[in-house]
Amino acid sequence: MSELSKAIRELVEKHLPDDSHFLVDLKVEEVSGKTKVLILIDADQGVTIQACARVSRKVSEELEANEIIGDAYVLEVSSPGVDFPLSNMRQYQKNIGRELKLSLITGTDVVGKLLELDEEKNKVIGKEKGKRKEGDRRGTGFSFF
Template sequence: MSGLTKQIENLVLNHLPDESFFIVDIQTEEKAGKIKLVILIDSDEGITIEACAKVSRAISEELETSDLFPQAFILEVSSPGLDFPLGSPRQYKKNIGRDLKILLQSGSEISGKLLEVDENQIKLAVRKKEKGKKAIEEEMTFALNEIKKSTVQVSFK
C-alpha cells in the first residue's frame, strides 16, 4: 500500500458512520491532469446512498483543505457492485448463504453456496454431478490465499 493510499485510508476511517462500516478498496488514477479517487465502502448491515453521500462530503471537505492532492481531483464514494470481487473475510461473512464463483490460484473455477467463513478460509457447498447419477452436494474448504478471485453469483429464480 502506498503512502498516499494509507493516508487516504486513515482519513476515510475517521469519517465512517460507525464500526459496522469498512473500507473495501481505494483506487487512484490520473486522467487528463486530474486525479480520480474511488473509495469503495461497505457495511455489515448493508449500505445506503445516503451513507455514501455523507462519507463523500466529509472526505471531500477534508481533502480540499489538505495538501494530499495539490491539483484538481474527482472523488467517488460508493459501495462495491455485485461484480466486484470479494476480498476480506468481512465481505465473505456478509455473503454467507449466497452462491459464489471462485477462481483458484491454480486456474480451477468452482461454484457453490458459501456456508462458513473464518479469518483464513471459506467453506462452500458444491454440487457435483456424476454421469448417470443424481447430483450430490459436497462441502469443500478453500484457504483465502488459494483464491485468486471470488464473485457473488446473482440468481433470478
C-alpha cells in the same frame, strides 16, 4: 502504499458512519491530468447511498481544507458491485449463506453456497454441471485474501 493513499485511507476510516461500515478498496490514479480517487466502502448490513454521500462529502471537505491534493481531482465513493471480488474476511462473513462464484488457483470456477468460514477452512456446497457436490476446501484453494 503512497503517502497520498495513506492520508486518504485515514480520512475515510475517520469518516465512516459507524463500526458496521468498512473500507473495501481505495485506488488513486492519474486520469487525463487529474487525480482520480475511488473509494469502495461496505457495511455488515449493506451500504446505503446516504452513507456513500456522507463519506464523499466529509473526505472532500478535508481534502480541500488541508490541501492534500493540490490540483483538480475526481472523488468517487461507492459500494462494490456484485461483480467485484470479495477481498477480506469481513466481506466473506457477511456473505455466509449466499451463492458465490469462487475462482480456484487451478483456474476452475466453482459456483456454490458459502456455508461456513473461519481462518483455516471454508465450507461450500458447490454445483458442477447440474449436480450438487459438497466440498471442504482450504483457504489456499480459493482466491481468498
